[in-house]
Amino acid sequence: MMKLIDTHVHLGVSKFSGVATTETDIIDAMKKYNVETSLVMPQPTLEDIEEVHRRIARFSAAYPGKIYGMAAIDPWLDEERFDSQAQECFEQHHFVAIKLHPMGHNISPLSPRCDQIYAAARKYKVPVIVHTGIGNPFSLPSLMIEPARRFPDVPIILAHAGFAVYTDEAVVAAKACENIYLEPSWCPTYTIKKMVDHIGAERMMLGSDHISNLPIEILKLQTIGITEQQMEQILYSTPKQLFHIS
Numbered sequence: 137m138m139k140l141i142d143t144h145v146h147l148g149v150s151k152f153s154g155v156a157t158t159e160t161d162i163i164d165a166m167k168k169y170n171v172e173t174s175l176v177m178p179q180p181t182l183e184d185i186e187e188v189h190r191r192i193a194r195f196s197a198a199y200p201g202k203i204y205g206m207a208a209i210d211p212w213l214d215e216e217r218f219d220s221q222a223q224e225c226f227e228q229h230h231f232v233a234i235k236l237h238p239m240g241h242n243i244s245p246l247s248p249r250c251d252q253i254y255a256a257a258r259k260y261k262v263p264v265i266v267h268t269g270i271g272n273p274f275s276l277p278s279l280m281i282e283p284a285r286r287f288p289d290v291p292i293i294l295a296h297a298g299f300a301v302y303t304d305e306a307v308v309a310a311k312a313c314e315n316i317y318l319e320p321s322w323c324p325t326y327t328i329k330k331m332v333d334h335i336g337a338e339r340m341m342l343g344s345d346h347i348s349n350l351p352i353e354i355l356k357l358q359t360i361g362i363t364e365q366q367m368e369q370i371l372y373s374t375p376k377q378l379f380h381i382s
């Protein structure tokens with residue numbers, strides 16, 4: 137059985153879909169589908185984000201090595217409040233990534249406000265996960281090319297790799313910048329094969345986004361005609377290295 141890291145899991149209630157996911161839901165799905173490690177972040181949500189971050193930290197502490205947290209700090213916060221939340225997430229809770237949700241945060245990745253996200257990623261040596269595909273123009277994959285060039289040492293993961301409709305644009309962005317990675321949840325099978333062929337499995341990883349997607353996203357990788365080694369890379373080796381999972 138291949139080891140598996142799910143790099144895109146949410147805890148809490150989404151303000152968009154209304155979907156609620158609990159700790160038990162996540163652990164049950166991990167057992168059912170043999171997921172070794174899940175990376176967990178808040179939803180775009182009306183809940184108190186600082187409280188959700190602490191809930192994720194408690195969840196992570198209860199399942200060492202199985203659950204890692206990721207921060208979703210509002211880029212509209214002033215510098216002082218942003219920095220104090222970042223400090224708590226990374227120094228106290230040891231979270232492994234920071235999220236930018238252009239639709240949830242209602243902001244363009246090109247806004248100077250988002251520089252605090254990229255700068256925090258650089259400071260704490262963690263990747264940025266950016267929601268792409270739904271919620272345009274802010275969620276267009278190509279908008280990450282410019283920040284990726286200004287922060288070449290920061291790995292930038294395009295979550296949903298353009299969300300089916302903009303997958304080609306996600307491939308173009310990843311071709312333009314070596315530090316852009318693709319996580320193809322929700323994407324059609326043939327486009328995922330195309331990403332592997334053009335970008336390489338070394339810059340791709342699995343994400344479920346909704347735990348009910350987990351078996352589907354795994355099955356897609358199993359059926360698109362990639363090698364066992366490429367699959368192992370996407371399911372395990374790329375995220376293990378990128379998020380410093382020990």
Ligand SMILES: [Zn+2]
Binds near residue numbers: 345
């Ligand atoms: Zn998501």
